[in-house]
Amino acid sequence: MCLLMPDHETYPPYPDSRTCHVGTYRRVLPVSVERMYENALDWEHLPHVHAASFKAIERIDAGSWGWRAETTSARGDRSIIELRLDRACRRWITRTLKGANAGSEIWTHAFPIEARRVDIVVDFFVPGVAESARKKVGEAFAALYQSLYDEDVAMMTERQRRLDARIESHAEQERIALGSRADLALPMQIEFAGRPFVVAEIEGALYAYSAWCPHQMGPLYAAIPEGRLVTCPWHGYQFNVADGSCVSGQSCQLPAPPDVVQDSAGQVFVDFSSR
Ligand code: FES
Numbered sequence: 001m002c003l004l005m006p007d008h009e010t011y012p013p014y015p016d017s018r019t020c021h022v023g024t025y026r027r028v029l030p031v032s033v034e035r036m037y038e039n040a041l042d043w044e045h046l047p048h049v050h051a052a053s054f055k056a057i058e059r060i061d062a063g064s065w066g067w068r069a070e071t072t073s074a075r076g077d078r079s080i081i082e083l084r085l086d087r088a089c090r091r092w093i094t095r096t097l098k099g100a101n102a103g104s105e106i107w108t109h110a111f112p113i114e115a116r117r118v119d120i121v122v123d124f125f126v127p128g129v130a131e132s133a134r135k136k137v138g139e140a141f142a143a144l145y146q147s148l149y150d151e152d153v154a155m156m157t158e159r160q161r162r163l164d165a166r167i168e169s170h171a172e173q174e175r176i177a178l179g180s181r182a183d184l185a186l187p188m189q190i191e192f193a194g195r196p197f198v199v200a201e202i203e204g205a206l207y208a209y210s211a212w213c214p215h216q217m218g219p220l221y222a223a224i225p226e227g228r229l230v231t232c233p234w235h236g237y238q239f240n241v242a243d244g245s246c247v248s249g250q251s252c253q254l255p256a257p258p259d260v261v262q263d264s265a266g267q268v269f270v271d272f273s274s275r
Pocket residue numbers: 213214215216217218219232233234235236237
């Protein structure tokens with residue numbers, strides 16, 4: 001473990017590369033290398049988690065090898081980008097095949113230094129950059145990667161927390177009292193039978209729905225419902241909280257929620273007995 005390494009560093013270009021090496025970004029991230037591979041393969045999160053950089057993405061092909069997709073930047077520029085994961089070499093190479101910066105390559109090497117600590121070295125290669133401009137271009141790429149990784153670290157650490165907490169509960173819990181409807185600050189999060197749910201008032205009715213997205217455990221609790229629809233902030237899957245269906249077309253579904261009932265005295269209960 002390298003105790004002296006700062007959180008991130010940038011390095012000047014290497015003058016003799018064949019494709020212009022314009023700079024390097026290096027940083028230690030508090031995640032496992034598996035979370036890093038998963039994040040690299042996850043093309044779908046780009047316009048959601050990195051909305052300041054990407055407006056849209058359309059998959060051309062994807063698999064355990066990587067992915068190829070047409071991206072639209074926040075400024076509206078279209079590119080075809082390909083990412084190839086090479087686990088044996090602990091790296092992935094992202095190439096721009098078409099569009100702005102076509103021919104550029106970004107090589108990311110990930111070196112695990114602890115179970116949940118990885119040193120990443122990101123090298124930027126951009127063809128046709130005059131030697132005098134390389135440093136500036138490299139710094140611009142490093143600044144972009146700094147913010148992309150800030151966003152990715154938030155996502156990866158949250159996902160890891162949920163994976164760690166994912167203990168199948170065998171609690172016999174069937175009903176819990178939330179209190180008087182008049183005193184409840186909704187939406188609120190509750191834990192029921194070992195699983196987190198959001199309780200919200202939507203169109204005058206009380207609903208409970210899973211606080212975690214069934215796709216990759218994204219933070220559904222952070223989504224503001226639009227009518228009965230909630231949209232996961234990680235990949236944009238959209239769910240109807242009334243029946244749990246995924247209305248954006250992917251084959252997944254919210255887990256069955258408990259009922260939320262209010263008695264004649266205005267007390268609210270969460271009840272799983274009918275499930
Ligand atoms: S975690 Fe992927 S859409 Fe929610």
